[in-house]
Amino acid sequence: MYEGQGIAMQLDERASRYGVTFLDDTTDETYFTGMRGVHALLDAFTTDGWFEPAGPEDETGTDFAGMKSAPEPVVAENGGKLHYVHIRAKNPSPETPAMVMLTGFTEMAEHMREMAYYFWQAGYSIYILEHRGHGRSPRDVEDLGLIWIDDFRRYVADVEKLIRTVVRPASTDVSAGATSAPVHVYAHSMGGGVALALAEHLAEHSAERALVDAYVLTAPMVAPRSTLSDGLTRLIANLGAFFASKKRIFIQKNQTEFNRVFDENYARGLNHGRALWLHEQRCAVETNQMYAASYGWMKAAGKLTDYILQNAGKITVPVLLFQAPNDAWVSVEKQNELAERAGAPVRKVVLEHSRHEMEAEQTQTVHEMMDTALEFLLGKPEK
Template structure:
């Protein structure tokens, strides 16, 4: 379908005046208890406090869901008014559900309900370290079990018997890839956007695994990674040159206004678990288990995740007999959805074509 993009010159005004009021009318907020699913997977449930201070949210994961039927009732210009199913969004490292408001808006216009889970340690979900700027996880399997359980319950509820699709970015893409391997019939289609099949560590992954493992054993598990810092309210485009400044300023504004969105750095244990996740995802036997058709978007100027492991993952999935394709944006930064409209628009149109097309196999991907 043809997509009318938000004018970057009027981005903040349009988000404030049009997008957010519409999303508010079709949004449901809730807290998902992953305890039962984690216990079934052999994981000891973690309590973890919520930054909102509400004890009833302890150990729970925050989510936002958007109902396509309620959205259609608003009669926004450009809405398809045809229900196509639901999309579960798995966000990236240090991100949060509301960062995806613009993408949610486009998905709703296209006829999809949307469910966004704040991963543990992110957004309003439970945390297990005192520093709210730092992300820590004890076991990467927890991310995978949580996302799968969320999709099996809340996601399926919003899909209402129609297709349930997955959209992942970065860390969320690594988690999503592991979910596709372990729950091969859960999703109908999956988009992996610059997925963390392997993180960029500045050194060979094997060396990084050994080094971080030693540091965690020496007591650095809950310590901030050397060279990283807490969030500071000083806007900069450093590292995001070429991205849409209007979008970057919007995300920054959200972080400044909400302490729970100021996740900004990694604990050593998070890095250790990210590397373990990568090793598991790239297991050929695991890749052969994938049944869900995959469309992977690759950023040519990515400094956060590695491209070659993405290529290996897709090839192994194809070798296992499943449908998998790569679309490369050579000039894009890591967050393709944060790029100017000239990049974001064709990216979004290919995502919607992939989700909408009943005949997946196509030379256009």
């Protein structure tokens, strides 16, 4: 362990080949010190971005025909625009790769901050999107902790619009005669399901080159899990969405508000510092305090599952999939089915001791994820 840029770091031989060192997560104190240092360092490179949600005018491909305009939000910070965080590359050039990071269900941009820092060290320009209903993006219900969506395709179309109108133009230096630098997607859980649907959807209207060059997915939500059978979960979600689309579901547990008390039992097995840091970031900002799904969201998640599995054969770009063998929140069986059906090889890496919350995992898991992702995306550098 050494001190760099005022940040306590740990050396890792594989990551160091890409200029990456890891935060010292030995104790809560060392991790918190490291994350405060990350914020102080990245603040000079970070700006908030806003863009209009995708609508019918942004339709691409026959599979998205008929998508309605975005609902008028009940709560919106910036005129109904979606929020993303942009962390500029430290040494930008026409060859600078871009990383689009997609958070999971009920997560905010801060969930990706540590991983973004590692990709930033490796030379990336970073874009972290907060999906509709998450973080500082528009809300369609008064309860800021409740997640609702009318159409799963909206998530996918929003990501496509961000990449097509913001990320890709920024990655192309026309004056220098450079071709577009690579654009990669790193996505967790629900974000991973959205990323898979995006990869399939883009195949419907591919241009001369792919809009996204490769995907890294951590515990992707090919299908959500509940304590009930898939069939019964679908039935309850569909009935609930018909009668009370924007009401909180009661499939998992009867939680009626965000819990500001840190759940030590839930954090057991994860890295305590990482889990505690994310909890405190939630408590600090009201719009970060998401906690539950609506019936409408659950119905949309079922339709997303159907779309992903039915169109798996359309995947034509490289995919790296990290899997938790005993995932409590998404179906491992459906992940395996997706990998078998995919049109391009899906490289699956099983992290034996990992839980679903991979970005809050123990040291060994975080290092393995980042090392493997860098080698997958950038190749092994010459010694």
